[in-house]
Amino acid sequence: MRILIIDDTPNKMKNLEDAILEYSSDIAIVKRRSFQSGLKEIEDSHFDLILLDMSLPPYDITGEVEEEVVVKSGLNILIEMERQQINIDVVVITQFPSFGTGRDILTLDNIKEQMKQYKNYRKTIFYVQKETKWRIELINHIKLLKHHG
Secondary structure, three states: OEEEEEOOOHHHHHHHHHHHHHHOOOOEEEEEOOHHHHHHHHHHOOOOEEEEOOOEOOOOOOOOOOOOOEOOHHHHHHHHHHHOOOOOEEEEEEOOOEEOOHHHOEEHHHHHHHHOOOOOEEEEEEOOOOOOHHHHHHHHHHHHHHHHO
């Protein structure tokens, strides 16, 4: 099994990887940190599952330059996958209960509803580092995928 993690938070990415490898050491994990590098990896390689953050910088961050994080980059990856007819299960993993500001704010429930229209979307997991619920949800989804793969 091959899993792609697209996330720009190093600690969260490491915790996701650790949780997966604790469950099964025979899973290959590829990590990308931006919309552009994540999409390129999806287009160039085969994966069984994508773990996707909602807010990503447009490009990989290099050096001291701070990239602006685009709030709905994860949604844009799903849209692009649909457009290119790429069929890979996607689980959104986010640590924020809402996105945007003011009138443009979207709650986690709004995001889940919006994502349902994309055939690759499977579920959203709310990540809270100190809790175990996200870990259990993630491993249960991987188990389900492995058995029905």
